[in-house]
Amino acid sequence: MLRKIIHIDREKCNGCGLCATACHEGAIGMVNGKATLLREDYCDGLGDCLPVCPTGAITFVEREAAAYDEAAVKANQAAQKQAFHGCPGSAVRTLSPQQQTPAQENAPASSSMLRQWPVQIKLAPIQAPYFQNCRLLIAADCSAFAYGNFHQDFIKGHTVLIGCPKLDSVDYSEKLTEIIRQNDIKSVTVVRMEVPCCGGIEQAVKTALLQSGKFLPWQVVTICVDGKRIDA
Numbered sequence: 001m002l003r004k005i006i007h008i009d010r011e012k013c014n015g016c017g018l019c020a021t022a023c024h025e026g027a028i029g030m031v032n033g034k035a036t037l038l039r040e041d042y043c044d045g046l047g048d049c050l051p052v053c054p055t056g057a058i059t060f061v062e063r064e065a066a067a068y069d070e071a072a073v074k075a076n077q078a079a080q081k082q083a084f085h086g087c088p089g090s091a092v093r094t095l096s097p098q099q100q101t102p103a104q105e106n107a108p109a110s111s112s113m114l115r116q117w118p119v120q121i122k123l124a125p126i127q128a129p130y131f132q133n134c135r136l137l138i139a140a141d142c143s144a145f146a147y148g149n150f151h152q153d154f155i156k157g158h159t160v161l162i163g164c165p166k167l168d169s170v171d172y173s174e175k176l177t178e179i180i181r182q183n184d185i186k187s188v189t190v191v192r193m194e195v196p197c198c199g200g201i202e203q204a205v206k207t208a209l210l211q212s213g214k215f216l217p218w219q220v221v222t223i224c225v226d227g228k229r230i231d232a
Contacts, residue, residue: 004045005065010034012057019049019058020094020129025073029129030094030115032157038132041069042076079127092128093117113156121163121172124179131183134159138176138205139191140198143223147191153229154191154221165200172201176208180216188218194225 008019008028015033027042028035028049035057037043045068050058095115116130121138137158144150144162161179163172180188190205192198202220209216222230 001064001067002062003065003067004060004062005040005043006037006045006047006049007059007061008035008037009057009059010036012055014055014057016054017094018052018054022049022052024048024077026076026129029132031133033115036133038129040066042073044068044070044073076127079125091117092125092130094130111151113151114160115155116159119160119162121161121175122168122170124161124175126175126178127182130159131179131185133184133186136161136180136185136188137191138162138188138201140164140193140201142193142198143191146193146225146227147223147229148227150191154189158189163201164198165204166197172204173207173211176204177211180208180212180214185214185216188216190218190220192220192222194222194230 006027013034015030015035017030017035019035020028020030023042025042025044027037027039027044029038030036031038043065045060047058047060050060093116095117116128118124135158137154137160139154139160139162141162141164147153161176165172179185188205188209190202192202205218209218219231224230
């Protein structure tokens, strides 16, 4: 249908993320450090995001777009609230990673590349704006401690989920299946430790991919306890 909808100029966007926070419907998220319209049917055309943009990157256009789906928006909002479990620390947030300047590119990495919160598989919602059109990283939580350049090599440009199948004593496959099934995910990377018990997280992802019915590119990277990286 022809209707009024937002347009985001990615050249003007500075990646502050204020528009994603202002969009209560969840239509906007951060992709590779830039604001992106994730779901046309989540955009109500009222423009709460416009006044918070410091660079004027957001405007209204009139074009063919999916109709605003209020029921889908409410269902998504309810799913996010359910994920909180009464804990403010579990609230869904879209983050804006700090970009290195050219002078910093060859220096040791220090900036966080994390794009969303929460990151624990047990706390993550089934649906969230940051899952749309994302490259999903599912990592054993020890891997970030063992591998020194984890943010730059793995987290950068990804939506992150972490867990430990031994300590959590749960099967992640059911929840991961629904996350993959209900969101538009481009690829999946699994980062695990070399220890045998860490195979549980790899197996959970394999099961989730099969049960989701989707054929996605995926890879497994193993981190040794001495910090070495082994690509499968």
